[in-house]
Amino acid sequence: MSILLTTLNARYTHASLGLRYLLANMGELQEQTRLQEFVIGAKTTEIVERILAYSPKIVGFGIYIWNVEESTKVIAMLKRVAPHVIVVLGGPEVSYESNEQEIVKISDYLITGWGDVTFPKLCGEILNGPKPLMKTHAGVQPPMADIKLPYSLYTDDDIKNRTLYVEASRGCPFKCEFCLSALDKTAWPFALDAFLAEMESLHARGARLFKFVDRTFNLNIKTSLKIMQFFLDKLEANPDDPVYAHFELVPDHLPDALKEGISKFPHGALQFEIGIQSFNPAVQTLVSRKQDNQKAADNIRWLTEQSHAHMHVDLIAGLPGETVESFAEGFNKLWALNPHEIQFGILKRLRGTPIIRHTQEYGLVFDPYAPYTILANRDIDFATMQRLVRFARYWDLVANSGRFTNTLPVLLGDTAFEHFMAFSDWLYANTDATHRIALERLVAMVGKYLQERGMDKAEADALLASDYAGPKTKVVETPAPKRQARRLAA
Numbered sequence: 001m002s003i004l005l006t007t008l009n010a011r012y013t014h015a016s017l018g019l020r021y022l023l024a025n026m027g028e029l030q031e032q033t034r035l036q037e038f039v040i041g042a043k044t045t046e047i048v049e050r051i052l053a054y055s056p057k058i059v060g061f062g063i064y065i066w067n068v069e070e071s072t073k074v075i076a077m078l079k080r081v082a083p084h085v086i087v088v089l090g091g092p093e094v095s096y097e098s099n100e101q102e103i104v105k106i107s108d109y110l111i112t113g114w115g116d117v118t119f120p121k122l123c124g125e126i127l128n129g130p131k132p133l134m135k136t137h138a139g140v141q142p143p144m145a146d147i148k149l150p151y152s153l154y155t156d157d158d159i160k161n162r163t164l165y166v167e168a169s170r171g172c173p174f175k176c177e178f179c180l181s182a183l184d185k186t187a188w189p190f191a192l193d194a195f196l197a198e199m200e201s202l203h204a205r206g207a208r209l210f211k212f213v214d215r216t217f218n219l220n221i222k223t224s225l226k227i228m229q230f231f232l233d234k235l236e237a238n239p240d241d242p243v244y245a246h247f248e249l250v251p252d253h254l255p256d257a258l259k260e261g262i263s264k265f266p267h268g269a270l271q272f273e274i275g276i277q278s279f280n281p282a283v284q285t286l287v288s289r290k291q292d293n294q295k296a297a298d299n300i301r302w303l304t305e306q307s308h309a310h311m312h313v314d315l316i317a318g319l320p321g322e323t324v325e326s327f328a329e330g331f332n333k334l335w336a337l338n339p340h341e342i343q344f345g346i347l348k349r350l351r352g353t354p355i356i357r358h359t360q361e362y363g364l365v366f367d368p369y370a371p372y373t374i375l376a377n378r379d380i381d382f383a384t385m386q387r388l389v390r391f392a393r394y395w396d397l398v399a400n401s402g403r404f405t406n407t408l409p410v411l412l413g414d415t416a417f418e419h420f421m422a423f424s425d426w427l428y429a430n431t432d433a434t435h436r437i438a439l440e441r442l443v444a445m446v447g448k449y450l451q452e453r454g455m456d457k458a459e460a461d462a463l464l465a466s467d468y469a470g471p472k473t474k475v476v477e478t479p480a481p482k483r484q485a486r487r488l489a490a
């Protein structure tokens with residue numbers, strides 16, 4: 001065995017689509033290539049030991065924002081105990097501003113951008129000569145038809161136990177400056193019939209949850225409709241063994257034909273991730289995000305009221321020009337539209353993204369370590385930003401968890417942001433914890449807070465008990481890695 005493809009996934013359930021693409025496109029080197037995934041948090045020595053158990057000549061690492069630090073440690077150790085092993089890097093985290101990165105310095109080769117044809121070519125040169133002279137190789141983007149689809153490489157175990165990521169297109173035509181996909185400038189579709197044939201065979205093998213990583217599923221409505229029809233046909237043929245599909249949508253583009261298709265899906269079969277990011281027109285202009293806010297709001301309202309889709313809508317705090325007040329306004333506006341989940345993200349400076357052009361004027365200060373979260377800006381100081389970070393975490397625990405369905409509206413009252421911020425500040429002051437709050441303790445704390453705000457104990461207990469007893473509305477776990485870690489939802 002000559003070549004090992006590896007990466008550290010954020011969770012076991014996240015099967016790496018990127019590695020499977022590389023394996024599918026290895027050509028004559030495929031037989032001597034293996035794939036081994038790890039999960040962040042695993043012991044470095046164990047990862048290195050398991051990599052070396054393959055006796056590889058080349059190890060290709062997929063580097064992402066969530067694994068760059070641990071991968072750096074793995075490669076440092078690997079190169080110490082087995083300096084003869086050639087390390088090739090690829091992935092979004094090392095595709096831009098790579099020269100300054102420690103992980104690049106300690107590795108042998110780097111492929112930036114698309115690896116589908118450049119990785120096998122580079123491996124061939126390393127194994128058979130002539131030895132590549134350059135360390136960094138700009139990935140060649142082949143015609144989409146030349147890329148072999150990787151879906152047959154999902155094993156039966158992947159199909160049974162993991163999220164299956166699929167893509168009908170790559171790239172995005174929009175240019176939101178905080179998002180890596182902005183650098184694509186366009187989108188490239190895969191041949192639809194070939195793609196659907198692969199989906200057919202995954203379904204026949206038992207796949208039931210398909211997570212589309214296309215940046216904007218509703219870009220080409222004809223294609224969207226055909227893909228949705230594929231799932232509708234499956235649902236009709238197998239109502240007792242339903243299929244689930246997850247798509248990322250741009251919010252202001254939902255023509256009637258698409259609405260008609262969406263409305264045919266039964267409860268929970270469709271999951272939409274919708275990027276609003278900011279409702280503030282001045283901020284949108286600053287970050288080159290084109291969005292018709294009225295249309296976006298109307299469409300979210302339509303989806304809530306007229307479809308059975310589960311909706312997860314993204315907002316980002318910390319964008320240049322966004323004050324706490326303007327963010328609160330957008331949050332309250334979104335909350336009033338009643339999506340199932342609001343993903344409250346904090347701005348991150350993804351390598352290569354043009355958002356840095358605002359650094360000076362808007363005083364953007366980012367953590368120098370991954371995931372490069374914003375720490376302060378001209379309008380939000382460090383302490384306030386930390387309050388927002390805690391808000392986001394508690395919002396996940398209380399609102400997005402679906403554990404407090406009946407209690408949440410009482411907690412939020414008529415101004416969701418302000419009331420939840422007050423709760424968040426109180427919870428932090430009284431627990432000093434953000435991540436590890438056991439559910440029982442959280443319930444007790446919510447009850448205590450309600451009482452401190454004047455609610456009768458019996459009433460608070462009954463309200464919280466109704467959440468324990470009642471049905472949970474937020475039944476669908478979002479299976480993706482954090483979107484801004486990978487890129488941002490459209």
Ligand code: SF4
Nearest residue numbers: 172174176179489490
């Ligand atoms: S945020 Fe969404 S619409 Fe904007 S560039 Fe990124 S993927 Fe495209």
